Protein backbone atom coordinates (compact mmCIF):
# COMPACT_ATOMS: atom_id res chain seq x y z
CA UNK A 382 0.00 0.00 0.00
CA UNK A 383 1.75 3.08 -1.16
CA UNK A 384 -0.71 5.93 -1.06
CA UNK A 385 -0.23 8.73 1.37
CA UNK A 386 -3.09 9.19 3.75
CA UNK A 387 -5.86 10.90 1.92
CA UNK A 388 -9.39 11.99 2.51
CA UNK A 389 -12.50 10.41 1.14
CA UNK A 390 -13.90 13.58 -0.36
CA UNK A 391 -15.55 12.77 -3.67
CA UNK A 392 -14.96 9.13 -2.99
CA UNK A 393 -17.62 7.87 -5.26
CA UNK A 394 -18.01 10.30 -8.08
CA UNK A 395 -15.46 8.61 -10.29
CA UNK A 396 -16.12 4.93 -9.86
CA UNK A 397 -19.87 5.14 -10.10
CA UNK A 398 -19.86 7.54 -13.02
CA UNK A 399 -18.31 4.98 -15.28
CA UNK A 400 -20.07 6.24 -18.36
CA UNK A 401 -19.36 9.70 -19.75
CA UNK A 402 -21.96 12.23 -18.77
CA UNK A 403 -21.83 14.02 -22.08
CA UNK A 404 -21.83 12.99 -25.67
CA UNK A 405 -18.42 13.22 -27.30
CA UNK A 406 -17.79 16.60 -28.85
CA UNK A 407 -18.86 16.78 -32.47
CA UNK A 408 -17.68 19.15 -35.13
CA UNK A 409 -19.68 22.30 -35.58
CA UNK A 410 -21.06 21.33 -38.94
CA UNK A 411 -22.67 18.22 -37.47
CA UNK A 412 -24.40 19.94 -34.62
CA UNK A 413 -28.12 19.74 -35.02
CA UNK A 414 -30.27 22.74 -34.64
CA UNK A 415 -31.29 22.57 -30.97
CA UNK A 416 -34.97 22.13 -30.36
CA UNK A 417 -36.67 24.98 -28.59
CA UNK A 418 -37.34 23.86 -25.07
CA UNK A 419 -39.53 25.51 -22.53
CA UNK A 420 -38.09 28.60 -21.00
CA UNK A 421 -35.72 27.99 -18.11
CA UNK A 422 -36.61 28.98 -14.58
CA UNK A 423 -35.71 32.55 -13.74
CA UNK A 424 -33.00 31.74 -11.25
CA UNK A 425 -31.24 29.11 -13.33
CA UNK A 426 -29.07 31.19 -15.64
CA UNK A 427 -26.48 33.95 -15.50
CA UNK A 428 -28.06 37.35 -15.73
CA UNK A 429 -26.93 39.50 -18.64
CA UNK A 430 -25.37 36.64 -20.59
CA UNK A 431 -26.23 34.65 -23.69
CA UNK A 432 -24.40 31.96 -25.59
CA UNK A 433 -24.85 32.54 -29.29
CA UNK A 434 -24.15 30.30 -32.27
CA UNK A 435 -23.68 32.35 -35.42
CA UNK A 436 -24.42 30.71 -38.76
CA UNK A 437 -21.32 29.70 -40.75
CA UNK A 438 -22.54 32.11 -43.43
CA UNK A 439 -22.49 35.05 -41.01
CA UNK A 440 -19.79 37.60 -41.77
CA UNK A 441 -17.74 39.48 -39.22
CA UNK A 442 -19.78 42.53 -40.17
CA UNK A 443 -23.04 40.66 -39.41
CA UNK A 444 -21.70 39.62 -36.02
CA UNK A 445 -20.29 42.96 -34.94
CA UNK A 446 -23.38 44.77 -36.22
CA UNK A 447 -25.68 42.62 -34.12
CA UNK A 448 -23.53 43.03 -31.05
CA UNK A 449 -23.45 46.79 -31.50
CA UNK A 450 -27.23 47.06 -31.94
CA UNK A 451 -27.85 45.10 -28.75
CA UNK A 452 -25.10 46.85 -26.74
CA UNK A 453 -23.50 43.45 -26.28
CA UNK A 454 -19.85 42.48 -26.13
CA UNK A 455 -18.03 39.20 -26.49
CA UNK A 456 -16.67 37.79 -23.23
CA UNK A 457 -15.65 34.32 -24.42
CA UNK A 458 -15.48 32.20 -27.53
CA UNK A 459 -15.62 28.42 -27.62
CA UNK A 460 -14.62 27.79 -31.25
CA UNK A 461 -14.87 24.00 -30.98
CA UNK A 462 -18.65 24.40 -30.88
CA UNK A 463 -19.04 27.68 -32.71
CA UNK A 464 -20.24 29.27 -29.50
CA UNK A 465 -19.80 32.88 -28.48
CA UNK A 466 -20.55 34.00 -24.93
CA UNK A 467 -21.84 37.56 -25.00
CA UNK A 468 -22.62 40.02 -22.27
CA UNK A 469 -25.81 41.97 -22.77
CA UNK A 470 -26.99 44.93 -20.69
CA UNK A 471 -28.23 43.61 -17.36
CA UNK A 472 -31.39 45.62 -17.81
CA UNK A 473 -32.41 43.41 -20.75
CA UNK A 474 -34.62 40.42 -20.07
CA UNK A 475 -32.44 37.45 -20.98
CA UNK A 476 -35.26 35.41 -22.48
CA UNK A 477 -36.49 38.30 -24.60
CA UNK A 478 -32.95 38.93 -25.75
CA UNK A 479 -32.54 35.23 -26.56
CA UNK A 480 -35.67 35.29 -28.69
CA UNK A 481 -34.55 38.45 -30.43
CA UNK A 482 -31.16 36.93 -31.23
CA UNK A 483 -32.78 33.82 -32.64
CA UNK A 484 -34.81 35.93 -35.06
CA UNK A 485 -31.61 37.36 -36.51
CA UNK A 486 -30.66 35.80 -39.89
CA UNK A 487 -27.01 35.54 -38.85
CA UNK A 488 -27.83 33.54 -35.71
CA UNK A 489 -28.36 29.76 -35.69
CA UNK A 490 -29.19 29.53 -32.02
CA UNK A 491 -29.03 31.42 -28.76
CA UNK A 492 -29.43 30.16 -25.21
CA UNK A 493 -29.03 31.65 -21.74
CA UNK A 494 -25.81 30.84 -19.90
CA UNK A 495 -27.54 28.20 -17.80
CA UNK A 496 -26.23 27.30 -14.37
CA UNK A 497 -25.34 23.66 -14.18
CA UNK A 498 -26.47 21.87 -11.09
CA UNK A 499 -24.67 19.08 -9.40
CA UNK A 500 -26.74 16.00 -9.81
CA UNK A 501 -27.49 15.45 -6.17
CA UNK A 502 -29.94 13.40 -4.17
CA UNK A 503 -30.49 15.09 -0.81
CA UNK A 504 -32.45 12.87 1.57
CA UNK A 505 -35.43 14.15 3.49
CA UNK A 506 -34.45 12.38 6.72
CA UNK A 507 -34.75 14.90 9.56
CA UNK A 508 -31.18 14.54 10.87
CA UNK A 509 -29.45 14.39 7.51
CA UNK A 510 -28.18 17.96 7.91
CA UNK A 511 -26.20 16.72 10.93
CA UNK A 512 -24.37 14.26 8.69
CA UNK A 513 -21.66 16.62 7.49
CA UNK A 514 -19.55 13.65 6.41
CA UNK A 515 -22.05 12.75 3.73
CA UNK A 516 -22.82 16.26 2.55
CA UNK A 517 -20.97 19.25 3.93
CA UNK A 518 -22.23 22.64 2.85
CA UNK A 519 -20.61 24.40 5.78
CA UNK A 520 -23.61 23.79 8.02
CA UNK A 521 -23.58 23.78 11.81
CA UNK A 522 -23.74 20.33 13.35
CA UNK A 523 -23.54 18.70 16.77
CA UNK A 524 -20.20 17.58 18.16
CA UNK A 525 -19.31 14.50 20.15
CA UNK A 526 -17.58 16.29 23.06
CA UNK A 527 -19.40 19.53 23.77
CA UNK A 528 -19.17 22.36 24.72
CA UNK A 529 -19.83 24.03 22.37
CA UNK A 530 -22.89 22.10 21.24
CA UNK A 531 -22.33 22.79 17.56
CA UNK A 532 -19.59 23.83 15.14
CA UNK A 533 -19.59 24.85 11.52
CA UNK A 534 -17.83 22.67 8.97
CA UNK A 535 -15.90 23.52 5.83
CA UNK A 536 -18.05 23.24 2.75
CA UNK A 537 -17.15 20.21 0.59
CA UNK A 538 -15.08 18.50 3.31
CA UNK A 539 -17.21 15.40 2.85
CA UNK A 540 -17.51 12.21 0.80
CA UNK A 541 -20.01 13.68 -1.67
CA UNK A 542 -22.50 10.92 -0.93
CA UNK A 543 -25.40 12.97 -2.27
CA UNK A 544 -23.65 13.24 -5.64
CA UNK A 545 -23.11 9.49 -5.79
CA UNK A 546 -26.75 8.84 -4.92
CA UNK A 547 -27.82 10.30 -8.24
CA UNK A 548 -26.23 7.17 -9.72
CA UNK A 549 -27.19 4.63 -7.07
CA UNK A 550 -28.27 4.37 -3.46
CA UNK A 551 -27.16 0.76 -3.40
CA UNK A 552 -28.37 -2.66 -4.42
CA UNK A 553 -29.69 -5.42 -2.17
CA UNK A 554 -27.19 -7.62 -3.97
CA UNK A 555 -24.32 -5.70 -2.34
CA UNK A 556 -23.84 -7.32 1.07
CA UNK A 557 -21.67 -5.79 3.78
CA UNK A 558 -20.76 -8.05 6.69
CA UNK A 559 -20.27 -6.19 9.96
CA UNK A 560 -18.03 -8.01 12.42
CA UNK A 561 -18.76 -6.14 15.62
CA UNK A 562 -20.89 -6.11 18.77
CA UNK A 563 -24.06 -7.14 16.93
CA UNK A 564 -27.03 -4.94 16.06
CA UNK A 565 -30.25 -3.60 17.52
CA UNK A 566 -32.29 -5.33 14.83
CA UNK A 567 -35.52 -3.56 15.76
CA UNK A 568 -34.04 -0.09 15.21
CA UNK A 569 -36.54 1.62 12.89
CA UNK A 570 -33.78 3.04 10.70
CA UNK A 571 -31.98 -0.31 10.36
CA UNK A 572 -34.49 -3.14 10.30
CA UNK A 573 -35.14 -2.83 6.57
CA UNK A 574 -31.44 -3.08 5.74
CA UNK A 575 -30.67 -6.49 7.21
CA UNK A 576 -29.34 -9.12 4.85
CA UNK A 577 -31.72 -12.00 4.29
CA UNK A 578 -30.40 -15.54 4.13
CA UNK A 579 -33.04 -16.66 1.66
CA UNK A 580 -32.17 -20.35 1.88
CA UNK A 581 -32.73 -20.47 5.63
CA UNK A 582 -36.20 -20.89 7.19
CA UNK A 583 -36.39 -18.88 10.38
CA UNK A 584 -37.24 -20.47 13.69
CA UNK A 585 -37.73 -24.08 12.63
CA UNK A 586 -34.71 -25.34 14.54
CA UNK A 587 -33.11 -26.64 11.35
CA UNK A 588 -30.06 -25.65 9.34
CA UNK A 589 -32.06 -25.48 6.12
CA UNK A 590 -29.24 -24.22 3.91
CA UNK A 591 -26.69 -26.59 5.43
CA UNK A 592 -24.14 -23.90 6.15
CA UNK A 593 -23.55 -25.16 9.68
CA UNK A 594 -25.71 -22.56 11.41
CA UNK A 595 -29.30 -23.15 12.54
CA UNK A 596 -31.92 -20.50 11.70
CA UNK A 597 -29.30 -17.90 10.69
CA UNK A 598 -31.49 -15.45 8.82
CA UNK A 599 -29.36 -12.29 8.90
CA UNK A 600 -26.06 -13.37 10.43
CA UNK A 601 -24.81 -15.10 13.54
CA UNK A 602 -23.96 -14.45 17.16
CA UNK A 603 -20.56 -16.05 17.65
CA UNK A 604 -20.47 -14.97 21.30
CA UNK A 605 -23.62 -16.82 22.33
CA UNK A 606 -23.63 -19.22 19.40
CA UNK A 607 -27.17 -18.38 18.36
CA UNK A 608 -29.03 -16.73 15.51
CA UNK A 609 -29.74 -13.42 17.30
CA UNK A 610 -26.65 -11.15 17.29
CA UNK A 611 -28.18 -8.58 19.66
CA UNK A 612 -26.10 -5.52 20.46
CA UNK A 613 -25.57 -4.84 24.16
CA UNK A 614 -22.76 -2.32 23.63
CA UNK A 615 -24.08 -0.07 20.86
CA UNK A 616 -20.95 -0.07 18.73
CA UNK A 617 -22.20 -2.44 16.04
CA UNK A 618 -25.50 -0.58 15.75
CA UNK A 619 -23.60 2.67 15.26
CA UNK A 620 -21.43 1.16 12.54
CA UNK A 621 -24.50 -0.34 10.84
CA UNK A 622 -26.29 2.99 10.51
CA UNK A 623 -23.37 4.60 8.73
CA UNK A 624 -23.38 1.89 6.10
CA UNK A 625 -27.08 1.37 5.50
CA UNK A 626 -29.53 3.38 7.63
CA UNK A 627 -32.69 3.76 5.57
CA UNK A 628 -33.00 6.87 3.41
CA UNK A 629 -36.12 9.03 3.07
CA UNK A 630 -38.14 7.25 5.77
CA UNK A 631 -38.57 10.27 8.02
CA UNK A 632 -36.31 8.79 10.73
CA UNK A 633 -32.83 9.96 11.83
CA UNK A 634 -30.38 10.19 8.93
CA UNK A 635 -29.15 7.98 6.10
CA UNK A 636 -26.39 5.45 5.57
CA UNK A 637 -23.88 5.83 2.75
CA UNK A 638 -25.35 2.82 0.96
CA UNK A 639 -28.94 2.62 2.19
CA UNK A 640 -29.81 0.05 -0.47
CA UNK A 641 -27.03 -2.32 0.61
CA UNK A 642 -27.76 -5.21 2.94
CA UNK A 643 -26.07 -5.87 6.28
CA UNK A 644 -24.88 -9.29 7.41
CA UNK A 645 -24.48 -9.09 11.18
CA UNK A 646 -21.73 -11.15 12.79
CA UNK A 647 -21.30 -10.70 16.56
CA UNK A 648 -17.82 -11.47 17.82
CA UNK A 649 -15.66 -10.48 20.74
CA UNK A 650 -12.42 -12.44 20.53
CA UNK A 651 -10.03 -13.65 17.88
CA UNK A 652 -11.53 -17.13 17.63
CA UNK A 653 -15.02 -15.72 17.11
CA UNK A 654 -13.63 -13.20 14.65
CA UNK A 655 -12.03 -15.97 12.57
CA UNK A 656 -15.34 -17.83 12.43
CA UNK A 657 -17.12 -14.62 11.48
CA UNK A 658 -14.71 -13.94 8.60
CA UNK A 659 -15.24 -17.48 7.33
CA UNK A 660 -19.03 -17.06 7.63
CA UNK A 661 -18.85 -13.79 5.69
CA UNK A 662 -17.09 -15.13 2.63
CA UNK A 663 -18.88 -18.48 2.66
CA UNK A 664 -22.32 -16.85 2.76
CA UNK A 665 -22.10 -14.19 0.10
CA UNK A 666 -20.68 -11.04 1.68
CA UNK A 667 -18.97 -8.67 -0.75
CA UNK A 668 -17.40 -6.44 1.88
CA UNK A 669 -16.34 -6.88 5.52
CA UNK A 670 -16.40 -3.91 7.85
CA UNK A 671 -13.78 -4.33 10.58
CA UNK A 672 -14.15 -1.41 12.98
CA UNK A 673 -12.03 -3.13 15.58
CA UNK A 674 -8.49 -3.52 16.73
CA UNK A 675 -7.38 -6.95 17.68
CA UNK A 676 -3.72 -6.39 18.53
CA UNK A 677 -0.63 -4.27 18.09
CA UNK A 678 1.10 -7.30 16.70
CA UNK A 679 0.90 -9.43 13.58
CA UNK A 680 -1.36 -12.41 14.24
CA UNK A 681 -0.80 -15.29 11.83
CA UNK A 682 -4.35 -16.70 11.97
CA UNK A 683 -5.92 -13.27 11.54
CA UNK A 684 -3.67 -12.56 8.55
CA UNK A 685 -4.65 -15.94 7.09
CA UNK A 686 -8.35 -15.16 7.58
CA UNK A 687 -8.22 -11.77 5.88
CA UNK A 688 -6.04 -13.18 3.12
CA UNK A 689 -8.61 -15.96 2.60
CA UNK A 690 -11.41 -13.39 2.47
CA UNK A 691 -9.46 -11.48 -0.17
CA UNK A 692 -8.90 -14.63 -2.20
CA UNK A 693 -12.61 -15.41 -1.90
CA UNK A 694 -13.51 -12.03 -3.42
CA UNK A 695 -14.29 -10.03 -0.29
CA UNK A 696 -12.94 -6.53 0.32
CA UNK A 697 -12.24 -5.75 3.97
CA UNK A 698 -12.37 -2.20 5.32
CA UNK A 699 -10.58 -1.73 8.63
CA UNK A 700 -10.39 1.12 11.14
CA UNK A 701 -6.83 2.48 11.43
CA UNK A 702 -7.17 2.92 15.21
CA UNK A 703 -7.62 5.71 17.74
CA UNK A 704 -4.24 6.06 19.47
CA UNK A 705 -2.82 8.95 17.43
CA UNK A 706 -0.17 6.44 16.41
CA UNK A 707 1.84 5.82 13.29
CA UNK A 708 0.83 2.43 11.93
CA UNK A 709 4.05 2.33 9.90
CA UNK A 710 6.19 2.14 13.02
CA UNK A 711 6.99 -1.15 14.63
CA UNK A 712 7.78 -0.65 18.32
CA UNK A 713 8.87 -3.95 19.84
CA UNK A 714 8.52 -4.44 23.55
CA UNK A 715 12.11 -4.75 24.74
CA UNK A 716 11.09 -6.13 28.11
CA UNK A 717 9.88 -9.21 26.26
CA UNK A 718 6.92 -9.44 28.59
CA UNK A 719 4.12 -8.12 26.42
CA UNK A 720 3.13 -7.73 22.81
CA UNK A 721 4.60 -4.99 20.64
CA UNK A 722 3.10 -1.51 20.76
CA UNK A 723 2.56 -0.82 17.06
CA UNK A 724 1.27 -0.97 14.40
CA UNK A 725 -2.40 -1.78 14.82
CA UNK A 726 -3.99 -4.83 13.24
CA UNK A 727 -6.01 -5.92 11.27
CA UNK A 728 -5.78 -2.47 9.61
CA UNK A 729 -2.05 -2.80 8.99
CA UNK A 730 -1.85 -6.21 7.32
CA UNK A 731 -0.27 -5.75 3.92
CA UNK A 732 -3.05 -7.53 2.04
CA UNK A 733 -4.48 -6.04 -1.18
CA UNK A 734 -7.95 -6.87 0.10
CA UNK A 735 -7.71 -4.58 3.13
CA UNK A 736 -8.40 -0.86 3.07
CA UNK A 737 -7.14 0.89 6.20
CA UNK A 738 -9.05 4.04 7.10
CA UNK A 739 -8.01 7.02 9.24
CA UNK A 740 -10.46 9.61 10.57
CA UNK A 741 -10.86 13.07 9.06
CA UNK A 742 -12.92 15.94 10.40
CA UNK A 743 -15.28 18.54 8.96
CA UNK A 744 -12.30 20.69 7.90
CA UNK A 745 -10.56 17.93 5.89
CA UNK A 746 -8.01 17.51 8.66
CA UNK A 747 -6.84 14.45 10.55
CA UNK A 748 -9.25 13.57 13.31
CA UNK A 749 -9.06 15.24 16.68
CA UNK A 750 -11.79 15.77 19.25
CA UNK A 751 -13.47 19.01 18.34
CA UNK A 752 -14.63 20.18 21.78
CA UNK A 753 -11.26 19.30 23.31
CA UNK A 754 -9.41 21.40 20.75
CA UNK A 755 -11.74 24.37 21.20
CA UNK A 756 -11.34 24.33 24.96
CA UNK A 757 -7.56 23.89 24.93
CA UNK A 758 -7.19 26.22 21.95
CA UNK A 759 -4.81 23.74 20.37
CA UNK A 760 -5.29 20.49 18.56
CA UNK A 761 -2.31 18.30 19.43
CA UNK A 762 -3.51 16.85 22.74
CA UNK A 763 -6.86 16.11 21.13
CA UNK A 764 -5.65 14.10 18.14
CA UNK A 765 -6.81 10.52 18.07
CA UNK A 766 -6.68 9.02 14.61
CA UNK A 767 -3.88 6.67 13.69
CA UNK A 768 -2.09 7.44 10.45
CA UNK A 769 0.65 5.95 8.32
CA UNK A 770 2.03 6.73 4.89
CA UNK A 771 2.25 3.09 3.90
CA UNK A 772 -0.12 1.25 6.18
CA UNK A 773 -3.10 3.64 6.05
CA UNK A 774 -4.81 3.97 2.69
CA UNK A 775 -7.18 6.88 3.09
CA UNK A 776 -9.10 8.97 5.58
CA UNK A 777 -12.86 9.34 5.86
CA UNK A 778 -15.14 11.30 8.18
CA UNK A 779 -14.72 10.03 11.73
CA UNK A 780 -15.24 13.06 13.97
CA UNK A 781 -18.63 14.23 15.30
CA UNK A 782 -20.43 11.52 13.40
CA UNK A 783 -24.17 11.10 13.84
CA UNK A 784 -25.43 7.56 13.55
CA UNK A 785 -27.99 5.05 14.81
CA UNK A 786 -27.84 3.83 18.40
CA UNK A 787 -29.80 1.35 20.53
CA UNK A 788 -32.59 1.05 21.33
CA UNK A 789 -34.06 3.23 18.58
CA UNK A 790 -32.24 6.53 18.73
CA UNK A 791 -29.03 8.07 17.47
CA UNK A 792 -25.71 9.29 18.84
CA UNK A 793 -22.87 11.63 17.84
CA UNK A 794 -19.45 10.06 18.32
CA UNK A 795 -15.77 10.11 17.30
CA UNK A 796 -13.52 7.32 16.07
CA UNK A 797 -11.97 5.53 13.14
CA UNK A 798 -14.66 2.95 13.89
CA UNK A 799 -16.95 5.33 12.04
CA UNK A 800 -14.53 6.16 9.23
CA UNK A 801 -14.29 2.53 8.12
CA UNK A 802 -18.06 2.09 7.56
CA UNK A 803 -18.12 5.29 5.48
CA UNK A 804 -15.66 3.60 3.13
CA UNK A 805 -17.44 0.24 3.37
CA UNK A 806 -20.60 2.06 2.29
CA UNK A 807 -18.80 3.66 -0.63
CA UNK A 808 -17.47 0.25 -1.65
CA UNK A 809 -21.06 -1.00 -1.41
CA UNK A 810 -22.21 1.71 -3.82
CA UNK A 811 -19.45 0.81 -6.28
CA UNK A 812 -20.23 -2.89 -5.96
CA UNK A 813 -23.92 -2.12 -6.57
CA UNK A 814 -23.07 -0.56 -9.93
CA UNK A 815 -20.20 -2.93 -10.77
CA UNK A 816 -20.99 -6.35 -9.29
CA UNK A 817 -18.39 -7.80 -11.63
CA UNK A 818 -15.52 -5.92 -9.99
CA UNK A 819 -12.77 -7.95 -8.39
CA UNK A 820 -11.52 -7.01 -4.93
CA UNK A 821 -8.63 -5.08 -6.43
CA UNK A 822 -10.88 -3.26 -8.89
CA UNK A 823 -13.26 -2.36 -6.08
CA UNK A 824 -10.42 -1.17 -3.89
CA UNK A 825 -8.87 0.85 -6.72
CA UNK A 826 -12.22 2.42 -7.62
CA UNK A 827 -12.38 3.76 -4.06
CA UNK A 828 -8.76 4.88 -3.89
CA UNK A 829 -8.80 6.52 -7.33
CA UNK A 830 -11.63 8.81 -6.26
CA UNK A 831 -10.16 10.36 -3.13
CA UNK A 832 -9.21 14.00 -2.76
CA UNK A 833 -5.81 15.05 -1.51
CA UNK A 834 -6.38 18.06 0.74
CA UNK A 835 -3.22 19.63 2.14
CA UNK A 836 -3.63 18.61 5.76
CA UNK A 837 -4.12 14.98 4.87
CA UNK A 838 -1.34 14.92 2.29
CA UNK A 839 1.31 14.57 4.95
CA UNK A 840 1.64 17.70 7.07
CA UNK A 841 0.32 16.34 10.27
CA UNK A 842 1.76 12.92 9.66
CA UNK A 843 5.30 14.29 9.66
CA UNK A 844 5.01 16.67 12.59
CA UNK A 845 3.00 14.33 14.69
CA UNK A 846 5.49 11.52 14.53
CA UNK A 847 8.41 13.81 15.29
CA UNK A 848 7.19 16.07 18.00
CA UNK A 849 4.41 14.78 20.18
CA UNK A 850 3.84 11.96 22.58
CA UNK A 851 2.25 9.68 20.12
CA UNK A 852 0.35 6.81 21.48
CA UNK A 853 -2.40 6.17 23.95
CA UNK A 854 -3.33 9.86 23.97
CA UNK A 855 -6.87 8.88 23.66
CA UNK A 856 -8.74 5.69 23.26
CA UNK A 857 -12.20 5.53 21.78
CA UNK A 858 -14.81 4.97 24.47
CA UNK A 859 -16.14 1.94 22.67
CA UNK A 860 -14.08 -0.28 20.55
CA UNK A 861 -15.42 -3.70 19.92
CA UNK A 862 -12.31 -5.61 20.86
CA UNK A 863 -10.98 -3.46 23.68
Ligand SMILES: [Ca+2]
Pocket residue numbers: 581587588589590591592593594595596597
Ligand atom coordinates in the same frame (compact mmCIF):
# COMPACT_ATOMS: atom_id res chain seq x y z
CA1 LIG B 1 -28.14 -22.18 8.17
Ligand SMILES: [Ca+2]
Pocket residue numbers: 581582583584585586587588589595596597
Ligand atom coordinates in the same frame (compact mmCIF):
# COMPACT_ATOMS: atom_id res chain seq x y z
CA1 LIG C 1 -33.88 -22.87 9.85
Ligand SMILES: [Ca+2]
Pocket residue numbers: 602605607608609610611
Ligand atom coordinates in the same frame (compact mmCIF):
# COMPACT_ATOMS: atom_id res chain seq x y z
CA1 LIG D 1 -27.67 -13.90 20.84
Ligand SMILES: [Ca+2]
Pocket residue numbers: 506570626627628629630631632633634635
Ligand atom coordinates in the same frame (compact mmCIF):
# COMPACT_ATOMS: atom_id res chain seq x y z
CA1 LIG E 1 -33.47 7.35 7.87
